Amino acid sequence: MIRDEDILNVDEPELTASERLYFPILVGMRTTFRHIFKKKITVQYPEVQRTLRVENYRGVHRLNRDADGRVACVACFMCETACPAHCIHIVAGESPWEDREKYPAQFDIDELRCIYCGMCEEACPVDAIELTPEYDLVGRTREEMIFDKEKLLEVFDRTNGVKPRKNPKITGYVATGRRNGSEPPRPGAATS
């Protein structure tokens, strides 16, 4: 219900004598004419490229590797859950490594669906998924634009020099449960 006192009446201001005869047009024309000779701000893209703020630019994703070169992701599905565009698809597999329980057997991001919001980056508990400053993303087919795990790791290899991974420690992580043909790891043994 809109109350009358909430209505704000906005009306055109009354014009002055010169405005009525459209003299201010000349002022505008002068402004645009002067801009013809001003310095141009166009960036000639392929030759010249803008310097980006690497820290928070949101371009193509990458999947980080940990210090041992393994994929850092622990297949917790936080990013897939957080993604508003539903462009992340993870298939978890049992981790071949001792220090974690799961790893992504498959990790696909549809870069065409992605809206580059960075929610996955925020959600990730181990900072395994990050957005890189890489923005010139092209492909000939839609299939090409669905980045799988290998491709995302490649992006990491490519961009690690530009934006090193944050690499937080996985603290307090304890694998629980029984693995096939092995003893459950002792508490404290698997912390990295």
Next chain:
Amino acid sequence: MMSLLEDQFWFSAALALVIFGAMMTAVAYCIYFERKISAWMQDRKGPNRVGPLGLLQPLADGGKFLLKEDIIPANVDKPLFVLAPAIAFGLGMIGFVVLPWGGRVDVDGDGAVDVIAQVADPGIGLLYLLGIGGLAVYAVVLGGWANNNKYAFFAAMRSTAQMLSYEIPMGLAILVIVLMTGSLRLEAIVLSQLGGGNVWNIVHHPLAFLILLTTLFAETNRTPFDLAEAEQELIGGYHTEYSALKFGLFFLGEYAHMITGSGLIVVMFLGGWHLPWVPGLRPEDVSIGAMVLKMSVLGLKIAAFLFLFMWVRWTLPRFRFDQLMRLSWKGMLPVALALVCYTTWLVYVGRATDIRWTLGGNAVLMAVVLVISGVLGSPITGRQAHMPAVRMFASRPAR
């Protein structure tokens, strides 16, 4: 060859071919310059990739127009859908024939004037241009209606009302000059502006010049009168559903109309091919070289007006529809009528070409307009007196 050109018919044919080719090129490069100028005014560089300085951009644009998919949507009125762009382009391309491009020419150099450098010189040259302007409405109306799209139809509606309203002050402004010159022949209007202490008509009748200029903007559907294609409201107006070459024809037609309109205003008010104090541009100079010189002078003047068109387009916002109508009917029409009446009286007393009387009358009329608009306090655009005044952001009525 030369002897063939001594005949007006063949000379006209050759001239028509040359100018048609020049027009096509000019129209293509108008699009290039439109993009360039808009870029410059917005501190950008504009197209510069195709060829040196981007000069081959029109070729690329043309190729794109040709090669894109030519979609005819379902449920359109197909014959009219196809007819509309053809009308737009065709009418744009036949206007130039009555423009006096280079005065009289002595082709073979025997001292006798053979031909006139004008494709056709009918006694109704001006009316011919007006008639073409009147028919140009059909392109918009049919284009807007045939494609069965509500937005396009709104555009057609607006455009019809606009073009019909602006033709009236346009005709009156032209009438002022016709009364002064006593001829509808464009060459005669040019000749009346030069030699023997005569000055360009813009000095005689600056108000008529302004009115004609404004109405030309409206007739060519350019900003600030481009309500028919208002992108923000109507998605693009009457050519919303057009693609590929059909859209290209609308596009080229608009620029062709601009060129013809600029030519008209140059001939009517700025002395056509004449420049003061420049030798070789007198009516007595009839050599081929003089003709080429005259043609380039006219071309340069037209180019200057094309720049003005673009300059205005990238400066001014669009009028609202009621403002547009008010400007025509309450603003320009009374002024133009007063001007016509005054000029008629001047013709009657035989002072129509006396600059003291024409320019003085214009000045007095301008002052009267100022006084009237001051006394009445009713602007042509903006808030009207009977609309309640409410101060912006400050009118929360007390309970």
Next chain:
Amino acid sequence: MNHWPTLVYGLFAMGALGVYCLLPRAERSMRAAGAVLGAAALAGFLVLFARYAVSPQGSGVVFLVSGAIAIAAAVKVITHERPVYSALYFVLVVLAITPLLILQSAEFAAAALVIIYAGAILVTYVFVIMLAQQSGAAHYDRQSREPFIAVLAGFLTTAVVAAGIMELPVPAGGDPTAMGGEGPSNTEVIGRVLMADYSAALEIAGVLLLIAMIGAVVISRKRVPTEDVVESRTPGMIGREVPPY
């Protein structure tokens, strides 16, 4: 020469029959037959007048071609089922008549016809029809009311006029080269006649038009009873009252 009247009247009858068949009707359509008959009649006339095509500067050809276009378009105006197309064919008629006027050295009339008729009046027609008929043709457009009587009346009148014309000697025809010539132009003559000889009639016509215009303004400016509406909304002082602006 004696066969001329019979030939001409026969062609007229043929054309009438063709138009009669072409007129839109509810029952079985005879359009194909009508089109053939009409085209045959028109072609017959063209053959009859073909000898006039041989004339200096091809003005005869222009006359025949634009005349044929004008007649065909005029038939289309009355036989087309969709009013928009009828109006557009009317425009074509106007445009096809202009060359005829120019051939008669009446270039001012030609220009006025295009500017006023095609450029202003018919645009409004087309426009109103487009606005009024958004969904299909009405039944009175799909079916003509009195096709027989209408065709009979129309073609009898035309035939009578034609008979009168046939009595006249063949005119020398206009001089198309007069357009660029010297002397008082057609426009000038019209201006003198209108302003000097018939100035009273011109003034009366002008005043009539003015009255009509004022009347139109009065009719269209119907004042909406605004008082009640505004009063009921005063608490908020709604920014703008009801038009008219």
